[in-house]
Amino acid sequence: MSSGTGVERTEPGAAQGSAAVDTAHELDLYRRMLLIRRFEEQVYLLYLRGEIPGTLHQSQGQEAVAVGVCDVLQRTDWITSTHRPHGHALAKGVDLRAAMAELFGKATGCCGGKGGSMHLGDPSVGMLPAIAIVGGGNTVVTGLGLAFKLMKTDQVVVCFFGDGASNEGAFHEGLNFAAVQHLPIVFACENNLYGASTPFHQTSLVPDVASRAPAYGVRGEIVDGMDVLAVREAAGRAVAEARTGAGPVLLEFKTYRFAGHSRGDVRGYRSRDEEAEWKERDPIVRLRERLAVSLSEVVLDNTDAQVEAALDDAVEFARQSPLPRAEDALTGAYATVIGKESTP
C-alpha cells in the first residue's frame, strides 16, 4: 500500500490501544461480523440448492468494513449500498429474517420480494434499497446530506462503494458537490482490489482511491479494512466530522473479497497465493484471537452458537414464508394512482 499526497493513513492495528471499545463491545463486533460471514456462506448453499433465485454478490472478507462503520452510526443515520449489500444491510440493522426472506423472494422480505439480493434495504433502519448501478449511490447521497443540512438535523449518511465505482463520473461529481456544500457525508470506499475481474491498478494510475480526496478539498484516509477496530476508529472520527459540518470525508478501506465477484465466478484473474495472503488477515479470525486472550473459549463458542441459531431461524422463517401474490407485482410504482383506486 502507498499513499498519495495529503492522505492520512491509519496503520493496521492502530486502533488496538483504543479505550473506546470494551471487551463486551468487541465481542459484539465479533458476533456481528460472524453473522455476516455465516449468512453469506449459508445463502450460497441455498442458492446452489435452488432455494434462492437470481444471482448473488457476496462479501466474505469485507465484514469488518460493514460492521466497523455501522457501529458508529445511529439508527437515524443512513447508508447507501451497492450490488454487494448483504453485509451492509445486516450491519445497519436490517432484520435478519427479513433480509433472508428477501433473498428467497418471499412476501415477508424487507422489500416484499420486489428487490432481491441486489436491492436489500429498509428505510426504517436507515438504509435505502441498495443501488446496483455502480456509482449510483455516490450522487444520491448528496441529496440525503443536503436534506439533513437544510432541515438542520444532525444526521449523517455513509455511502458505501467499491474501488471500481471510483472511476465512474458519479464518484467525482458526488464528492465535489458534497465538498462545496460541506455535506454530512462519509464516502466509504471498499477497495477490494478488483472491479469484477479487472484489477484496480489497471484502471487507475494512483494506487489509492483516498488520494483523490485532496483534489476536491476533502480529507482522505486509508484504513486497514481487515481490522474492525481500525475501521471503527477511523469511521468514528469521520462521522463526527461529518456530523459537525466539517465533512465530507473519504475513507478508503483496503480489503478483499474472499469469494468470487458473483456466484459462478471461478476467479481465474487472481492468484491463489494472493487469496491465501489475504485470508491470513481474516478480520473475524483476528478478532477472535484477540478476544481469546481475555475471554474463555466457552464464551466464544456460545457466541458462535448464537449466530448459528439466529441463522437457522432466519432460514426456516424464509422457507415457511408465503410467496408474494402475483398481482402485487403490478402495484407500487406510484404514490398516487390517478383514475384508479390507490393500493399501498
Add this chain to the structure above:
Amino acid sequence: MTVAAAPANGERRLTIAEALREAIAEEMRHDDKVFLIGEDVGVPGGFGGAFGVYLGLTEEFGHDRIIDTPISEKAIAGAAIGAALMGMRPIPDLQYADFLFECMDELVNQAAKMRYMSNGKLSVPMVLRCPVGTANRGAQHGQCPESYFVHVPGLKVVCVSDAYHAKGLLKSAVRDDDPVLFFEHKLLYGSKGREQAGGMDLTAHVPEEEYFFPIGKAVVKREGTSVTIVATHMSLYRSLAAAEELARDGIQCEVIDPLTLLPFDEDTIFASVRKTGRLVIAHEDTLTGGWGAELAARVAEECLYSLQAPIRRVASHDVPLPVAPVMEQTVVPSQARIKAAIQRCCEG
C-alpha cells in the same frame, strides 16, 4: 438477400454467443480498424465480457484491440464515438443494457447527431451490444430499453433472437457507417439460459461461409393467413409456441421477427397485415411508449382499411421489474398472455 436459413441435417449449429464471437472475429480479421473496448472484456482469466461472448478473442487479437476499461460508461461510449469519428470501427461494451443510461448524452447528443450536424461530413460507425431481458436480477439488471433509442433519429436499432441473424446482422452493423445499438436477450445466448428459456433449443444453423444479413429487413418466421404477430426475443419464441397451439384451433398465425426496430421493415410487416387483416405485437419492453406503439401507429396510418380487428399489444406491464420469480413472470409477456391476445384479435 435471402432470409432465414432452413437448417438441413448435419449443418453446423451455433448458439447466439458463438455466432456473435465469430462475427466479431471475422470483422476484426477483415478490418484492422475494428476494435473492442469495455468492462471485463479481455482480462486474462476473466469473464470474456459479462456473458462470455469475447472468450478467446484476446488470444488472437491482443490487448491493443481488446481494450479493458475502468467502470466508466461515459468514457467508453465517448471514446468509441471519438474513435469512430476518426475512421475507426469500435465495438464498445457496457455489460448490461441497463447501463446505457450512464452514457445517454454520448449516445443521444453526440453519436446520433454528428453526421447531421456536420452536414454529412462526419459519421460514427460503431456497434454497441446491449444485453437485455428478465433473468431474476431485479429492477436494474433486466430492463429492455430498446424503445428509448427507437426514438432517436440518427441511431439504428437492431434486435436479434437467433444465431443466424445475430451473426449476419452484427457483421452488417460493424460495416455500417451509422451508430448501431444491437439488442440481445440474456436468456437466448446459449446453453446457460436454456433452462430458464423453457428448455428450448438455443442453437441455429450458421453456415461456414461468410454471409451478411441486411439492417432494415424483417423475417417471416412462420407463415399464416389469420393474423400477423410481430415479436422479438423471448416474446418471439412464446409467440411461435402460441401459434403452434392455435394452429390446432384453425388460427394460422404469421409470425414476424422485425430484427431491425429503427428503421422498421414496413414493406414486410405491412404486406403481412394486408394479407391477414389482424395484428398482434409482443415485446418484453414495457407497454407505454414501447416500440409496439410506434408500429401500431404506422400500421393504423397505412393499413387501417385492411384491418378487421383492433391491433393488440402484449408487453411488460408498466412497472419496474420485481425480482421474485412469481411476480417477475406476471410482469413479462407470457405465452398464455400472447395466446389470449391473439385469440381476442381473431374474435373481432
